Amino acid sequence: MFHIYCPYCEEHREEEEFHPKGQAHIQRPEDPEACSDETWGDYLFFRDNPRGVHHELWVHAVGCRKFFNITRHTVSYEILETYKMGEQPSVTAKSLSEKDKQAGVQAASGGWQTVGARPESDALNKGARV
């Protein structure tokens, strides 16, 4: 039994009411006819699999049936925030490591990849795809 906050219903609801729908903030190339096969292939098939903070799309399937976003930690499974469609996350791998730095904690983000959102993931993908 665990609860997820739906930003549209404005209350916590049972996990059973929700479904995950994969990585959030995936942008469709503006002109599919003009983009490269690689860009289109990335858009269709390639998803990030970070160890750490991940922005995900979820749907409140047995409730308001709206899609929304969850920032979730893939190691601890902790849900760091939920936010509506069209909004940007306030918690990111970067914001967390900065908070750690300010608190004088040694940044634990050494091995973590950053999140699905661009442009960070672009850089990561480029590095990984040699």
Added chain:
Amino acid sequence: MSDVKEFDTRPTGSPSSESPLAWSFHRRGTPPREASAGVTLREKAFLGHLILRGGAIVLDEAVREVLGITLPARPNTLALDNSGERSIQWLSPDEWLVIVPGGEEFALEGRLRKALGQAHYSIVNVSGGQTVLTLRGEKAREVLMKSTPYDVHPQAFPVGKGVTTVFAKASVVLRRPTEEGWELVVRRSFADYCYRWLLDAAAEYGVIVER
């Protein structure tokens, strides 16, 4: 005036029609009447159900004009008229469920369309697709606690609240229009299952099915 084609789903004349629970009553009947029962179950069959979609501000104006009820803009809320027979419930940020006495829904749809004019909205008559079950009695809440993970404690679920949630592996709209009773808006295809679930869950408290 809108250019949407409308038709009255309620047939003229008096052909026999069957509620979503007709099969359950036919097949299983109702439990023997007990002297004292903790739970009373009843189907409010053949009501008019409309799904209203659109922006809250636009719909609110039309709904107030036509129905005399203020559109419940807060999530998970329910508004009733003075008689308690007509209600509007928030289902999602751009979706509301209107329930009115059977036979009123077609005229209501027409009046709403007229009031809404060329605004961006949709109205769908879903009367045939779902039915309302009422649950009363001192053990009604106990039955709900066995059936749904949603918190039905009066503090968490005051009168005037309504939610769409999981109910016995199916989904229902659960609402509390009055202090005494709960309403379940059940899909037609789930009706027999929910009815049997409720009978089973309520058996230990004693259950009366009113018809």
